[in-house]
Amino acid sequence: MREFDYIIIGGGCAGLSLAYELETHNKLKDKTLAIIEPRLEYKRDKTWSFWKTINHNFEDCVKKSWDNFSINIPNKIKFLECNELPYQSIDSGLFYKKINSILKQNLNIKFYKDINEVNLNNSLVFNSVPSIESEENQLWQHFKGIEIETTKDFFDEKMMNLMDFDCQQYDSVHFFYTLPYSKNKALVETTWLSKMNNDLEKDYDEQLKNYIENHLNIKNYKINYKENGAIPLFYPSNVNEKNKINIGTAGHMTRLSTGYTFLNIQDHSRYIRKNIDNIDKIKKYGIKKKYQFLDKIFLRVLTNHTNQMPNIFFKMFDNSPKTVIKFLSNKSNIFQDLLIILKMPKWLFIKALLK
Numbered sequence: 001m002r003e004f005d006y007i008i009i010g011g012g013c014a015g016l017s018l019a020y021e022l023e024t025h026n027k028l029k030d031k032t033l034a035i036i037e038p039r040l041e042y043k044r045d046k047t048w049s050f051w052k053t054i055n056h057n058f059e060d061c062v063k064k065s066w067d068n069f070s071i072n073i074p075n076k077i078k079f080l081e082c083n084e085l086p087y088q089s090i091d092s093g094l095f096y097k098k099i100n101s102i103l104k105q106n107l108n109i110k111f112y113k114d115i116n117e118v119n120l121n122n123s124l125v126f127n128s129v130p131s132i133e134s135e136e137n138q139l140w141q142h143f144k145g146i147e148i149e150t151t152k153d154f155f156d157e158k159m160m161n162l163m164d165f166d167c168q169q170y171d172s173v174h175f176f177y178t179l180p181y182s183k184n185k186a187l188v189e190t191t192w193l194s195k196m197n198n199d200l201e202k203d204y205d206e207q208l209k210n211y212i213e214n215h216l217n218i219k220n221y222k223i224n225y226k227e228n229g230a231i232p233l234f235y236p237s238n239v240n241e242k243n244k245i246n247i248g249t250a251g252h253m254t255r256l257s258t259g260y261t262f263l264n265i266q267d268h269s270r271y272i273r274k275n276i277d278n279i280d281k282i283k284k285y286g287i288k289k290k291y292q293f294l295d296k297i298f299l300r301v302l303t304n305h306t307n308q309m310p311n312i313f314f315k316m317f318d319n320s321p322k323t324v325i326k327f328l329s330n331k332s333n334i335f336q337d338l339l340i341i342l343k344m345p346k347w348l349f350i351k352a353l354l355k
């Protein structure tokens with residue numbers, strides 16, 4: 001079996017982002033890389049969205065960028081501006097195509113379907129397959145999105161709707177999310193933050209149909225694309241070992257209060273690329289401890305006072321959008337952290353802190 005200098009397990013978002021970062025910085029000129037990826041073909045399967053708080057390698061895969069967004073709870077709506085830090089959506093189909101076309105030009109890079117086809121012994125391994133021991137009693141962000149095309153112009157393509165809480169909540173947190181790509185095309189998503197033990201929540205198609213037809217009042221449309229998924233709002237149990245570094249979801253790159261992962265993966269890839277020659281001697285990369293601590297408290301409040309969450313998310317945006325965006329993208333300073341904390345219901349958070 002062939003040995004490689006580097007092995008990436010999982011050629012998804014994190015695996016390919018890292019391979020691209022290494023390749024485009026000439027780190028694979030004299031080194032070999034195997035990427036283990038079982039999927040039979042790459043096709044569009046996800047839409048990665050985020051506020052552009054850092055530069056990244058995939059500007060040419062951005063499907064759309066917005067400078068304005070809204071958030072609403074029943075009978076209240078906020079219209080907000082984010083032109084300094086626009087909200088971007090990346091089409092995974094374009095992302096896979098771009099990276100794979102670059103990687104295949106380097107003969108030092110090989111793809112395999114199964115880990116048993118390579119010798120792991122003397123390699124530096126980057127693993128992006130999360131190890132989830134028990135799903136029970138864990139919080140997930142689970143969702144389904146459909147891209148619809150309407151017969152008549154309907155959407156304000158300049159304004160995306162980040163969270164619409166004006167919908168059935170059961171005992172969970174539920175919102176719709178709408179990304180208008182043009183006047184007659186949009187991705188509409190139903191999203192739940194819950195332990196996934198209520199089957200009524202998983203009736204995503206019915207929720208989307210009802211929302212589009214009775215809430216948005218769109219009667220004539222067709223569905224061009226669907227995606228669904230579940231993001232763990234807890235850390236998978238993967239641990240870094242000697243010669244093995246976890247990346248992506250497995251590497252704890254998800255911000256637990258939001259599910260945002262894409263830009264953290266880009267930051268992590270850059271860190272690995274810069275330090276690849278002495279990676280075993282440097283500090284492990286991670287989302288800053290202050291966010292891990294604050295998110296833990298936030299998720300405790302979310303679990304114990306679920307029905308307050310729409311208000312809490314809404315109130316957070318009493319701050320300037322820039323402050324909230326920086327906080328949600330783990331790029332805030334202490335002053336911005338304090339502004340966010342001050343908008344939270346103090347007693348609930350103090351109780352959660354003392355728990």
Ligand SMILES: Cc1cc2nc3c(=O)[nH]c(=O)nc-3n(C[C@H](O)[C@H](O)[C@H](O)COP(=O)(O)OP(=O)(O)OC[C@H]3O[C@@H](n4cnc5c(N)ncnc54)[C@H](O)[C@@H]3O)c2cc1C
Pocket residue numbers: 009010011012013014015036037038039045046047048049050115128129227228229230231247248249250259260261262263265
């Ligand atoms: C539908 C969806 C939408 C999302 N939207 C956003 C968003 O808008 N913004 C955001 O920031 N985050 C988003 N996320 C969260 C996160 O960014 C993505 O999950 C991202 O793809 C994580 O990258 P990853 O490499 O860790 O996992 P993946 O991209 O899932 O890659 C893992 C790879 O491992 C492969 N694999 C599986 N089993 C094995 C095995 N045994 N051996 C080898 N390979 C294996 C898989 O085929 C896959 O290609 C979304 C997640 C999903 C599921």
